[in-house]
Amino acid sequence: MKIVFFSAKPYDREFFESCNKHYDFELEFWETHLGPHIADAIKVGTDAVCVFVNDKLTADVIAILAQKGVKVIALRCAGFNNVELDAAKQYGIRVCRVPAYSPQAVAEHAVAMLLTLNRKTHKAYNRVREQNFSLSGLMGFNLFGKTVGVIGTGKIGAAFCKIMLGFGCTVLASDPFVSKSLQSAGVKYLPFHEVIKEADIISLHCPLTPENHYLIGSNSLSTMKKGVTLINTSRGGLINTREVIEALKTGQLAALGIDVYEQEEQLFFKDLSGSIIGDDDIQRLISFPNVLVTGHQAFFTQEALAEIAASTLKTVKMLLEDNVEEIVSDAILV
Template identity: 35%
Template sequence: MKFIAFNAREDEQQYFEAWEKKNDIQVKTVKGALDSNTLDRTIGYDGVLALQTGVFPNKMFDKLNKNGVKVFSIRNVGVDNLDLEEAKSNGIKVTNVPAYSPNAIAEFSVTQLMQLLRNTTVFRRKVAEHDFRWAPFVGKELRSLTVGVIGTGRIGRAAINIYRGFGAKVIAYDVYPNSELEKEGMYVSSYDELFAQSDVITMHMPATPKDHHLINAETIAKMKKGVYIINTARGSLINTPDLIAALKNGQVAGAALDTYENESPLFNHDLREEELQDKVFSELLELDNVLVTPHVAFYTETAVKNMVFVALDSAKAVCETGTADTIVI
């Protein structure tokens, strides 16, 4: 049994090596992505581990099947960029890491919101310019706000607990409600109801075709004037040009975006010597009421270790037993 891992980062390497030593199973790590040029590197391996939010190669599972691969383990949660039917038809099991660290993402989302509420981006710029005046950038207290949480899985529930700790009123919407939260009467019945009541909207949901551009001009118009929007989920949930317009006219007071619809050419790349070609993204970066981070909400030591270990444990389990606790299909 042996595995190959693509997009293996330096911070993951110690965990790959530790798992390899503990299990006496070869794990080949590759820095580059899994694409049409690297697919042939999977020949002779029982399992493939991948971590990329962008597009995987066309007919990838057909090729992996021919190469003898039995299991495809992603080191993250979302499978929206995988053709699961193709994997199934080729007899390849797909696993994910459903909970590498819900607290990491929940904590980060709250941290970003707190910066927006206290205008730290603006004050950082003003201090750098030696302008030490306060007005007119008065802040807001979280305990006085209503936070609308979309998605109440592990991450959403962790965020709810943190917001409650601040004393905020929390409401939620999920197409698959949590029974305990349901008993507490936390849920509203629709997106529209959540939009109308929330001072803050934070998204902790998967991306589905139905929710593509959930945040757009029409839905933003249903929100309170001066709402804050937090997205640590998926970039495709937001129509960015519509959000930019609302940020400029004041309908949206601020946004914290850890993900962006067209992030693959940008995030986790050193582009300091290059001019950004994405004009929408460039316009977003110019706004003082926006915090953009390069998909790092998950990025803690605990999460990185769990992503590597759980993905490898899952691949091993599938090869040995034909199944795993983290099976997607």
């Protein structure tokens, strides 16, 4: 059985080849992303394609995959907004994902971004390297006693809530599904507009859907406290970048940490250090001293990559063998 990987990096090859010792798939790794430009190059007889966040599985691409005999589309991530699920269903192609590879990895990265922005450790590091030990401009605030708003309390959001409770924060949450265990731990559930109104810090941990596209924009920003800190490790389309830039200019947002960006497929996972980047919005964000941007690395831990490889190969094997009993239910999308 053959799996073709798209948007493949050296670390993908390392972890999937190591895990494949238990399965003996034929693995083929392509650096290019999957889209209309390359789909027709897939050879007939490919059983599955394994894709990542920047791959674009439109209806046209899925139609070509069906012609090639592809039976499974495996996302080695949790999000699936880049796949036309209706088209996959129409052509009888199964779609699976990794719903919970390492919630702690992403939650811990969100906390790292928050701490870095607050205590300005990135600036202190650069100063000391230049033998500047001045503390001017490095003042932060105690997290203890602050109100943290968590939007989305799935596995990642829940992990983030628990960490913030450990810091002694008041944690407010918004989610269509209330977690009784989080409530018992001290998390208070409120409607979205009330959470963002009360919070000193807001962290996004929800999937991107048509309903919550630009969840954070001028309207929601205007209801927040002046000087709020916003962290996004979920999906770039949750925030309206240009309206967030305006909020940074006015001080409505005191700090912004993003590991995702709406136009990230043109930027992230690439070395563009010798290039002129034409995206004015990302250039503007990078220029702000109170903005921290990381390139979709929140998932990037040894434990997460090992779990992604193990979960993906197991699910693909079960789907190709038409044996879904052992698959976690929310891993199968179609």
